Amino acid sequence: MSDLLERLRGRGWRMTAQRRVVAEVLNGEHVHLTADEVHSRAVAKLPEISRATVYNTLGELVSLGEVLEVTTDKRAKRYDPNAHRPHHHLVCARCGAIRDVHPTGNPLADLPDAERFGFTVSDVEVTYRGLCPDCASA
Amino acid sequence: MSDLLERLRGRGWRMTAQRRVVAEVLNGEHVHLTADEVHSRAVAKLPEISRATVYNTLGELVSLGEVLEVTTDKRAKRYDPNAHRPHHHLVCARCGAIRDVHPTGNPLADLPDAERFGFTVSDVEVTYRGLCPDCASA
DNA sequence: CGTTTGACTTAGACAAAGTCCATTGTAGGA
DNA sequence: TCCTACAATGGACTTTGTCTAAGTCAAACG
Ligand SMILES: [Mn+2]
Ligand SMILES: [Mn+2]
Ligand SMILES: [Zn+2]
Ligand SMILES: [Zn+2]
Numbered sequence: 001m002s003d004l005l006e007r008l009r010g011r012g013w014r015m016t017a018q019r020r021v022v023a024e025v026l027n028g029e030h031v032h033l034t035a036d037e038v039h040s041r042a043v044a045k046l047p048e049i050s051r052a053t054v055y056n057t058l059g060e061l062v063s064l065g066e067v068l069e070v071t072t073d074k075r076a077k078r079y080d081p082n083a084h085r086p087h088h089h090l091v092c093a094r095c096g097a098i099r100d101v102h103p104t105g106n107p108l109a110d111l112p113d114a115e116r117f118g119f120t121v122s123d124v125e126v127t128y129r130g131l132c133p134d135c136a137s138a
Numbered sequence: 139m140s141d142l143l144e145r146l147r148g149r150g151w152r153m154t155a156q157r158r159v160v161a162e163v164l165n166g167e168h169v170h171l172t173a174d175e176v177h178s179r180a181v182a183k184l185p186e187i188s189r190a191t192v193y194n195t196l197g198e199l200v201s202l203g204e205v206l207e208v209t210t211d212k213r214a215k216r217y218d219p220n221a222h223r224p225h226h227h228l229v230c231a232r233c234g235a236i237r238d239v240h241p242t243g244n245p246l247a248d249l250p251d252a253e254r255f256g257f258t259v260s261d262v263e264v265t266y267r268g269l270c271p272d273c274a275s276a
Numbered sequence: 277c278g279t280t281t282g283a284c285t286t287a288g289a290c291a292a293a294g295t296c297c298a299t300t301g302t303a304g305g306a
Numbered sequence: 307t308c309c310t311a312c313a314a315t316g317g318a319c320t321t322t323g324t325c326t327a328a329g330t331c332a333a334a335c336g
């Protein structure tokens with residue numbers, strides 16, 4: 001993702017080996033790694049990178065809107081580089097596998113005014129749960 | 139909720155002061171307390187109740203299907219006594235207030251087969267986010 | 277009722293996920 | 307090349323939750 005790195009440099013980011021490695025690890029489709037998984041993979045490329053730096057960098061990428069935080073399970077937060085096209089998630093209840101999905105329809109329209117309690121509603125997250133092919137056949 | 143206590147007794151639960159207090163605390167509409175909040179309120183009624191017992195009791199209530207676990211934010215799990223009528227949640231992004239909502243429509247039907255990746259989809263959670271009236275005016 | 281017993285509760289150790297801070301290092305401009 | 311503000315580091319600390327060994331008590335039984 002030199003796209004990403006280019007954009008970040010443009011935003012005044014100081015480019016360091018650590019930040020480059022974190023950005024490299026967060027690359028691909030259906031990628032939803034925990035901070036610890038990002039750290040392990042980053043260590044493979046740059047052994048001296050610290051946990052704190054991984055957390056810092058992930059936090060910065062999130063506030064820049066380049067990465068999304070996803071909390072599909074109650075354990076660690078997951079980091080999603082697919083922040084450009086809005087999407088939702090399909091999660092295997094047994095093994096935790098996560099896929100990006102794009103449902104049709106607009107759930108925002110499905111919430112009547114009477115059910116909004118005066119809130120200004122700006123966003124909807126939809127999480128589908130079920131069993132992945134592997135777990136269903138086992 | 140003597141309803142609940144009655145049902146639990148019917149299921150062979152030994153009725154203790156601790157369990158009664160936890161069940162009392164989990165009572166009402168739009169109630170979504172964390173385990174620690176349940177513990178604080180339980181301590182007010184029964185000072186010697188322990189954290190472990192609160193966690194144990196909440197876990198049992200969840201496996202009995204009497205209480206739902208809700209993870210609207212990435213912090214602590216919340217416990218929802220409104221397990222009888224299915225519903226979704228509306229969350230204030232600033233102060234964390236949570237309301238139960240009942241959207242129209244069926245999000246399951248909005249996920250095309252091509253977007254299911256072979257999963258057996260059994261459940262959908264929808265979380266609406268926005269600002270509550272208080273936070274919007276501030 | 278009093279006894280008995282296994283289910284229940286407790287305190288505290290432990291673990292996982294994440295935050296914070298003082299110190300040390302360095303990217304990138306002058 | 308030098309300087310310095312920004313970034314990285316390790317480790318202490320916090321929060322949330324789990325586990326266990328030992329003590330307690332609800333309720334079944336007589
Ligand atoms: Mn995603
Ligand atoms: Mn609810
Ligand atoms: Zn699976
Ligand atoms: Zn609010």
